[in-house]
Amino acid sequence: MPRGPTHGPPATGEQQPEADPGTVGVGVKQVIGLPSGEIERRFQLRGMEGTQLTTVGFPTGVEGGAFLYTNRETLSLGMILNMRSLVEHGIQFSEALEDFKQHPWVQRFLDGGTLLEYSGCFVTEGGLRRLPPLFGPGYLLAGAAAGLFLNTGFTLRGMDFALESGRIAGGVAAEAVRAKDPSASFLARYAERLEQSFVLRHLRTYPDYPRTFANPRLYGLYPEILTSLLHRAYFVDGSDREHLRQMLKGSHRGKASLLTLGRDLWKAMRTL
Template sequence: MSSEEKFDAIVVGGGLAGSAAALAMARGGLDVMLVERGKFCGAKNTSGGRLYGHSLEKLVPNFAEEAPIERKITQERLSLMTAGGALSFQYESENLHNLKYPSYSVLRSKFDKWLADKAEEEGVMVATGLLVDELVVEDGKVILADGVNSLLAQKLGMKQELAAKDVAVGVKEVIELGEDVINERFGLRNGEGAAWMIAGDPTGGNLGGGFIYTNKTSLSVGIVTTISDIGRVDVSVPDMVERMKNHPSVAPFVKGGKLAEYSAHLVTEGGLKMMPELVRDGVIVTGDAAAMVVNLGYTVRGMDLAIESGRLAGEAAVMAKKRNDFSAASLSVYKTMLDGSFVMKLMKQYQNLPGLLEDHLIFNDIPKMADEFAGMVYKVEGGNPVALPMIGLSVLANNGGLNGLFGLGKKAWEAM
């Protein structure tokens, strides 16, 4: 790149949001540069591994035919775990096989590079191995997609420093097992995949939970826990992963696996209430940098929000270019489009969810109650039979009674 070369827009961050924005702008006729600090786009991206495909279909129709996906998710699992037990739910149905827009397990290092390559094919200049630590916004236009801890947005005064209660640390291992072993242990056929979310014991009752995603020949296994909770229990973050892998309900699935990758990253947890300023003169913030992540417990939504918001950011820049006006007022069309999209509708619907989780009820009391209830239901020793409603009342009585149940219901309603 020569010192005289000019661009209509520069995207900082080669993750899904950044590449989506760059691709959308290139298709709109803009000269775009995509800057990534890693050796290649995806080199620094280590998040869990599930992509809901609907938002990417708008950019790359039928992307799964060419993208490096691992498996199509056809099996959902959810477990409430105590130290010695787990109440688990498993859902398999033709409904999952026949979705118009399926979800997929992906390895971000491969997948992000593929999407950046798609942008490059459209004319985007991809510059890797470059760290951007300062911005001079004059005639240039910048889209910030530089991840959860967007220091550039902070330096511009668009984003506050992260609060410990609003951000979590995620730790992930990629464990090689082989395709046939995974298929046998999870009851899958080639190309089919499972997503398994776990609450309770893996984090020692801290805010957060565990996850397992089946890749083609490996498992993505990890935990996420809120930073403000670290030190609350006598379990270190790396030990939480070991705790989950050694749990009786998980150990048979990872047995004999070989560690292929170990990584950690930050995850936003605060939802809408921690969302930064999205536009300024010449600047748009998108994806993880804009805190666009929603953790619902049974699933985590981040990648599809990143791609959609990145695409909309790119389209907003194209509109601004046509007007030759990159002021905050002109770029505010980005916020208008976001408000009409599933991104902000989802963020607004669950804006109170983080507050519901702060008392640890879901991570301590609920798994304990589930274990106690299941243990009584399946206990058959020849004594007097007990009706299910009475078992439920007994469990409630041992765990705060109806007041506790009504309190949980009230909080759940407020979270929605």
């Protein structure tokens, strides 16, 4: 079930722990139709080229981000926002998505497009240490339903994990049907094969990545500091110019200490 998790696994007689809202993302995606030539013109593409744009913390300061990527004759646009952070900020998801779409930088890519599809799901963002049981009597979990998702800050891995885990699960399910054996002991081979695949190997490389992205400074303070630094570097108004060292000091002064910056950087380097 690569499109989950809209509900939990079938009952197995064991009480499943409740999901932590801090490790669950609410995801919404819209598919917007545009002629292929118009997509190529707007994104400066040729032939089979494609592109993806991502943002962090905009427009709400909520943990999470937004994306916009090209297909042949459509654009996929959406957001994944942390459930707990949404509640703490008192923000409606629909309003956040519309604010993102109305930003001039985004709107110019969408003008004249036709909304073709709208979908939503929950995304488990707990990483390797929060994976649910991947199999049990009569069921297998794959894709997002199994929490097979990886965010390294440079890449968002979900589709390829869903395809590969779904392929493996389908093969094991077919074997179970032929053997007329849906027991947990038979279906355990799914977990064994998943361990040998790139899916769990890559998740094991970054077992603690959620710790880095649970830092609220990533979604408000640090974008603010970076924006201030770029403004100081590029804005020309006739005033005296600053050295880069002075720009850096002025951008974070009163907002975050060097110790805090160093700790966050060290944590990111260790987990990513």
